[in-house]
Amino acid sequence: MTLSLFALQLLNGVEYGLLLFLVASGLTLIFGVLGVLNFAHGSFYMLGAYLAYFIGQRTGSLAAAVAVGVPLMFAAGWLVERLAISRLYGRDHLSQLLLTYGLVLLFNELQRALFGNEVHGVATPRLLAFGLPLGELQSWPAYRAFTCICCLFVAAAIRHVLLRTRFGMRVRAGAVNPEMVEALGIDVRRLLSVLFSAGTALAALAGMLAAPLTTVYPGMGEGVLIVSFVVVVIGGIGSVKGAFFGALLVGLSDTLGKVLLPGLSSAIVYAVMAAVLLWRPRGLFGQPVEAR
Amino acid sequence: MSRQTFSRRALLTAAGAATASSILPRRAFPASKPKIRIGLLLPYSGTYAALGNNITDGMKLAAREHDNKLAGREIEWVAVDDESDPAKAPANVNKLVVGEKVDVLTGPVHSGVAMAMMQIVRQEKTLTIVTNAGAQAVTGQLCAPNVFRTSFSNWQTSYPCADVVLKDGRKKAVLLFWNYSFGQESMAAFKEGFTKGGGTIVKEIPVPFPTTEFQANLSEIAALKPDAVFVFFAGAGAAKLVKDYAAAGLREKIPLYGSGFLTEGVLAAQGPAAEGIKTTLHYADSLDTEVNRKFRAAFKKATSRDADVYAVAGYDTVNALASALDKVQGDLGARKEVIAALEAVRLDSPRGPFRFSKAHNPVQNVYVRQVKDGREVVLGVAQKDAEDPAFGCQMAT
Numbered sequence: 240m241t242l243s244l245f246a247l248q249l250l251n252g253v254e255y256g257l258l259l260f261l262v263a264s265g266l267t268l269i270f271g272v273l274g275v276l277n278f279a280h281g282s283f284y285m286l287g288a289y290l291a292y293f294i295g296q297r298t299g300s301l302a303a304a305v306a307v308g309v310p311l312m313f314a315a316g317w318l319v320e321r322l323a324i325s326r327l328y329g330r331d332h333l334s335q336l337l338l339t340y341g342l343v344l345l346f347n348e349l350q351r352a353l354f355g356n357e358v359h360g361v362a363t364p365r366l367l368a369f370g371l372p373l374g375e376l377q378s379w380p381a382y383r384a385f386t387c388i389c390c391l392f393v394a395a396a397i398r399h400v401l402l403r404t405r406f407g408m409r410v411r412a413g414a415v416n417p418e419m420v421e422a423l424g425i426d427v428r429r430l431l432s433v434l435f436s437a438g439t440a441l442a443a444l445a446g447m448l449a450a451p452l453t454t455v456y457p458g459m460g461e462g463v464l465i466v467s468f469v470v471v472v473i474g475g476i477g478s479v480k481g482a483f484f485g486a487l488l489v490g491l492s493d494t495l496g497k498v499l500l501p502g503l504s505s506a507i508v509y510a511v512m513a514a515v516l517l518w519r520p521r522g523l524f525g526q527p528v529e530a531r
Numbered sequence: 532m533s534r535q536t537f538s539r540r541a542l543l544t545a546a547g548a549a550t551a552s553s554i555l556p557r558r559a560f561p562a563s564k565p566k567i568r569i570g571l572l573l574p575y576s577g578t579y580a581a582l583g584n585n586i587t588d589g590m591k592l593a594a595r596e597h598d599n600k601l602a603g604r605e606i607e608w609v610a611v612d613d614e615s616d617p618a619k620a621p622a623n624v625n626k627l628v629v630g631e632k633v634d635v636l637t638g639p640v641h642s643g644v645a646m647a648m649m650q651i652v653r654q655e656k657t658l659t660i661v662t663n664a665g666a667q668a669v670t671g672q673l674c675a676p677n678v679f680r681t682s683f684s685n686w687q688t689s690y691p692c693a694d695v696v697l698k699d700g701r702k703k704a705v706l707l708f709w710n711y712s713f714g715q716e717s718m719a720a721f722k723e724g725f726t727k728g729g730g731t732i733v734k735e736i737p738v739p740f741p742t743t744e745f746q747a748n749l750s751e752i753a754a755l756k757p758d759a760v761f762v763f764f765a766g767a768g769a770a771k772l773v774k775d776y777a778a779a780g781l782r783e784k785i786p787l788y789g790s791g792f793l794t795e796g797v798l799a800a801q802g803p804a805a806e807g808i809k810t811t812l813h814y815a816d817s818l819d820t821e822v823n824r825k826f827r828a829a830f831k832k833a834t835s836r837d838a839d840v841y842a843v844a845g846y847d848t849v850n851a852l853a854s855a856l857d858k859v860q861g862d863l864g865a866r867k868e869v870i871a872a873l874e875a876v877r878l879d880s881p882r883g884p885f886r887f888s889k890a891h892n893p894v895q896n897v898y899v900r901q902v903k904d905g906r907e908v909v910l911g912v913a914q915k916d917a918e919d920p921a922f923g924c925q926m927a928t
Contacts, residue, residue: 244754251746356581358770360800363778370780377753378780453743454774454800456767458578462741497738497747502710505739 247374248498249491254383256490257390258452261445262463263470263482264397265438271477272414273431275327278339279319281464282346283439287312287446289350292359292455301364305447309440316439320432328431347457356457361450386448393441397479410434414477469508473515475522484523488515564861567604569852570627572620572638572648573662575612578766579640581796582841583612586662588834589845590637592826595833597853602861609633617643624651634863635660637848640841642666642712649673658869660852662844667716670892672923676870679891681851682844683813684919685716688790691897691913692761692811693724696788699809701758702730704788707748707772708763710737717763717790725761733757743771749779762789770797777804791815794902795840805902813895813917814840814882815909826881843881851876851885890921 266280287308294304323342327335362368363382370378401407413420413427421427446460453459470489474481489508496507515523571590573583587610599606609631613623620643627633628651636652636659639645645664652659653675661669661680665688670680696704704725708714714737722732733755736748752760760781764772769792776787782804787793791812794805816827816839826846830838855872859865878885883896897917899910 241754244750247750248747251750255744255746351580356578358767358797358800360770360774360802362802370778372780374750374753376756376781376784377750380778382778452771452775454767454770454797456578456770459767462743493744494747498751501737505742 243374247377248494250373250379252491252494253487254387254490255494256487257387257394258445258449259463259466259470259490260483260486261390261393261448262442263467263474263486264394264479265441265445266464266467267471267474267477267479267482268397268441269435269438270471271479272410272434273324273328275324275435276332276335276339277324277438278336278464279342279346280438280442280467281460281462282343283312283316283442283460284446284449284463285350285458285460286315286346287443288361288450288453288455288459289354289446290443291447291450292361293354295361295450301361301447301451305444308447309444312443313436313440316436317432319439320435324435325428325431343461346460350457359455361455363451382451386452389448393444394483401479406430406433466508469512471522473512473522475519475525478522478524481522481524564604566607567601567635567856567861567863568607568609568631568633570631570633570636570638571608571610572613572623572627572636572644573610574615574640575610577614577616579615582640582663583638585836585839585841586638586640586845586848588830588836589838589842589847590662590849591845592830592833592842593846593849593853596829597849601849601853602856602859604856604861613639613641613644615639615641615644617641617647620644620647621651624648628652628655628657634658635852637662639664645669646673649675649678652678656866658863658866660848662848663841665716666712667919667922670888670890670919670924671921674890674921674924674926676891676926677866679851679873679887681848681885681893683895684892685713685790686720686919687892687895687897687917688720688792688812689717689761689763690720690724691899691917692788692790692809693721693728693730695809695811695899695913696725696759696761697728697730699759699786701786703733703757704730704759704761705733705752705755705757706735706761707752708735708737709740709742709765709768711740713765714740714763718761721761741768743768745772745775746779749775749781752785753779753781757785760785760787762787762793764789765792765795766797769793770800773797773801773808774804782807791840791900794900794907798902798905798907802905805905807902809899809901809910811897811899811913812840813893813897814843815898815900815907817900817907817909818882818898819909820881820883822879823881838881840882847878847880847882847885850878850880851887854878884916888918888921890919890924890926892919892921894918 262284269277290308291304294307295301367382367385369381373379413430417427470485474485492511493508496504574580575583594606611623636657640663642664645666656677659678663682665683665685706718708718787808789810791810793810827838854876858872859868874887886894888894894916896912897914899913900907901910
């Protein structure tokens, strides 16, 4: 492999990792603060993608889909948290798994009923439908570059909210000692609702951004969910910083695995996870929500 | 997961009919012939639900054209949703073969399910017609007198494409495929034809199923600079690969080829990215024959959906059965005669002339198709009367 090809593959890996981060960040936040293993997270990703298709087709604009879809999914997240997830706090993981897996089935049937089983394409926004030359033959789609920037922006925004705002402070405090936070007169339940809804909206946003890249199809959430869990476990459950570096690690090892060991590429990511866990059993940054 | 079973309702109807006939006075004409029970082992939920539905509707369309009768015996459908799950296949096959005692078993879509089905029907000797699964073994190593196939073998969809690539003057190819049996068999067939015709395979790139993250592979292909890329992907994977390939700027520089499954059913999702792609398959929606036009119009009228290659397989399944059973006056007990009659079937199918090979796989034309202005256009016949080599088939009686 030449040096330029290697650099190109690194770029591919980082790009894949950044998209993974967008899904995994919501998952790790919800687990870290709410203590809920949310299997339905992949479904929110899928619903986001379908919304991008549905709204995008009617308005011809992905931006409009994001503008309408993200608040919509935030509201949907609120509803799901109030009706279902809030009953899980403090319960064991088995009940959480049963309920959130039930939600997965529910959302899959909902998708089937609303949108059918066909594979749909979502057009790349016209402004970004060009390629940046990359190597001799290949070009880098501008839209991929754009999603990378979006993901970096979201990562910075999450970091800012968690570390620099009052809300973030409460979230961090609530994750460590909810009773004390409650005693200080802060409505923890409401805090959790907001957080779950935000996680849902993040997953949906990831689905919307990914829609023009991946096309939209039934069951698209499950594949992403599994890799996202790997990311979360590698990064340390509950750690957003961990999710970021975990996602990059997974993206890079998956890409390089495909190039160097194509026959084994499906196992590489899991081998990396095993290696990380042997080295650091709680993942790279394994703490509830990093206190910096 | 939902499970659709017509059997319970069908049984109730049958029971109702039986009660009614015992009350009503006997008619003068002789008792009608017993019904013929056709088992459908198809996916009605999950990724392949659309395929299962189209096969079923193709069969029912053909049945209606025969007044829902085969050789005067009324058809009774017994459907089981196989969920395309090989792990559940033995139980599902047994439900139809042993439990419901169907006269004819048809299906499935998924090759893994077909493998489990073969195990059982080879023992039980159930008359079986495979309506989609293209695994070589069905009419190869595991071929059996009681098993026929109306769809295709993987070999048939890919071997003829080698010639198409070579005729385009392209001698160096990269293979990119989902690394499971369908992809592997498709690649082996293409490779056989391509190297035989003087081409070289520069590199084989397996992609784990059902991964759809292709960027690393595309960078590799761009660096290898072959004359052509032959791929196997289907459904969502095919839609994404074609889009990624075009977005990476490779579409104009290194043309993409594949078996027809690369574009079947996902052409709309691929949009302009699919322009110019050449594929080979035993059918094309735009096949310009009287039979195909009539079939498509009738299917559209019955279902308000467009017919596709899967619907054709279902349609031909019932037509082949009708033709064979007429010859034996609907007597399925005369096993040897039924098989001989099926072997002699000649159909004027929407896909073109159709008959069974010695190994009971279709002998059929394979067409070259190209995407032009978002439509699949037939360029010609890649291989006339293509017959699967049926490696390893020893037909025991």
